[in-house]
Amino acid sequence: NAGVTQTPKFRVLKTGQSMTLLCAQDMNHEYMYWYRQDPGMGLRLIHYSVGEGTTAKGEVPDGYNVSRLKKQNFLLGLESAAPSQTSVYFCASSYPTTGGNQPQHFGDGTRLSIL
Amino acid sequence: GQQVMQIPQYQHVQEGEDFTTYCNSSTTLSNIQWYKQRPGGHPVFLIQLVKSGEVKKQKRLTFQFGEAKKNSSLHITATQTTDVGTYFCAVRHYGGATNKLIFGTGTLLAVQP
Numbered sequence: 567n568a569g570v571t572q573t574p575k576f577r578v579l580k581t582g583q584s585m586t587l588l589c590a591q592d593m594n595h596e597y598m599y600w601y602r603q604d605p606g607m608g609l610r611l612i613h614y615s616v617g618e619g620t621t622a623k624g625e626v627p628d629g630y631n632v633s634r635l636k637k638q639n640f641l642l643g644l645e646s647a648a649p650s651q652t653s654v655y656f657c658a659s660s661y662p663t664t665g666g667n668q669p670q671h672f673g674d675g676t677r678l679s680i681l
Numbered sequence: 682g683q684q685v686m687q688i689p690q691y692q693h694v695q696e697g698e699d700f701t702t703y704c705n706s707s708t709t710l711s712n713i714q715w716y717k718q719r720p721g722g723h724p725v726f727l728i729q730l731v732k733s734g735e736v737k738k739q740k741r742l743t744f745q746f747g748e749a750k751k752n753s754s755l756h757i758t759a760t761q762t763t764d765v766g767t768y769f770c771a772v773r774h775y776g777g778a779t780n781k782l783i784f785g786t787g788t789l790l791a792v793q794p
Binding site: 597599606607608609610614624656658660662663666667668670671672673674675 | 690712722723729769773781784785
């Protein structure tokens with residue numbers, strides 16, 4: 567029972583390089599999210615998706631792009647990495663909200679350092 | 682923008698002592714969720730509170746939602762080393778149809794054996 571799987575787990579990039587973080591979930595969840603976590607800042611939403619083929623901006627979308635071509639996958643792209651994007655990135659997924667909020671299920675995270 | 686204040690930022694206790702973290706909002710909340718993140722781990726959902734004044738218990742953990750639905754608390758009785766981690770509250774984003782959450786900054790709990 568894998569749940570939410572993120573790859574890679576660790577990565578070091580140089581400023582200006584690009585990369586894609588992959589998130590895959592096997593729970594048939596409609597909704598998926600990308601967060602970044604920085605010390606003392608909690609979790610901040612970068613982008614999210616409410617279904618295959620749809621994406622929307624969260625709190626801190628600048629410098630990132632996303633795609634949701636398949637229901638089970640949500641990709642986060644950094645086109646030109648900057649040191650300010652050094653962070654731990656978490657992907658999460660959930661069922662659609664039905665009045666109250668649904669729990670979000672998180673992956674193990676990707677630790678990204680930009681030099 | 683919508684903000685959620687969580688206090689304290691950090692607490693260090695001796696094993697067996699109690700611990701409480703508080704989550705406060707300036708606006709009325711429709712519901713609140715609590716998550717735990719172990720060191721080096723990922724957030725894990727603990728519970729959701731929906732009703733005014735609601736109290737829920739999970740073994741040594743007691744969760745409370747304020748009468749005005751603007752604050753919430755998590756209380757741990759007789760802490761154990763397994764309780765170590767960061768506890769986050771999360772509230773529904775005001776544009777809430779999409780299950781978006783706003784997370785508090787978290788309380789890091791350290792437990793000394």
